[in-house]
Amino acid sequence: MWAAVAAYRQKCKGAAAWAAAAGVLYLAVLVITVSVNLPLNNELAALGDPAKAADHSLVDRFEGVWSTANIVRTVLTTAAVACLAQALRLYGRTGTAAVRQG
Template sequence: MGLMAGLFFAFDVSVMPGLAKGDDRTYATAMQNINAVIDGSGPFALVFIGALVLTAWAAFRALRKGRRETGWWLLAATLCYAAALLLTVGINIPLNNKLADLGHPGPSTDYSVIEDFKGTWETANIFRTLLCLTALGGIVRALLLHGRATARTDIG
């Protein structure tokens, strides 16, 4: 979860502002290249899906073992990350696909899709960052609760 929050945050504070300082052709080319690398990355896919699966699994296990408070925090984290995934699938990926449809950006390419990135894609990414950070906070809270419960059983 921390890796996903960090990735989204890096786009918010460095990648997108840096690209915005260039021209539309550079912006389009760079984003096409970034998306191609991310789409073809096994480690990225593992972390992208793994954050959801592992957090949901941890919530299920905690609730099943009767650690309700820990489980509810993990379930809340799972739901926050699921919302980030919905934003990704509903907004970011379709815009990435529109950008890919430009093909190789040339001097005569229509760059109107870039305005969607500068507005919609970037705003959705900020929300993905906030949702991932909230999920990470829920996981940290669950870990603290789990640690306290474990410490009590070790003492008793």
């Protein structure tokens, strides 16, 4: 988000928008991590060793939800990196022009 603010202040609004999008995507990743993955990890830790669990249906249920959430986090993080790359590309074009004029 700081990158978005810095780019906006330097009149690089295109780069600022892409940097802000990256920040929003990464914030979504953090929300999924805290609301889905961490509670599941804590519940699995409370069960003990999954190999010794008597009821494997609990482990199977956790695995499906955890894997899905992890895939979503991976896709969102990849999209955030792509947004940051685009922001850097635009900032480099605008920043170079601003340095030459200034």
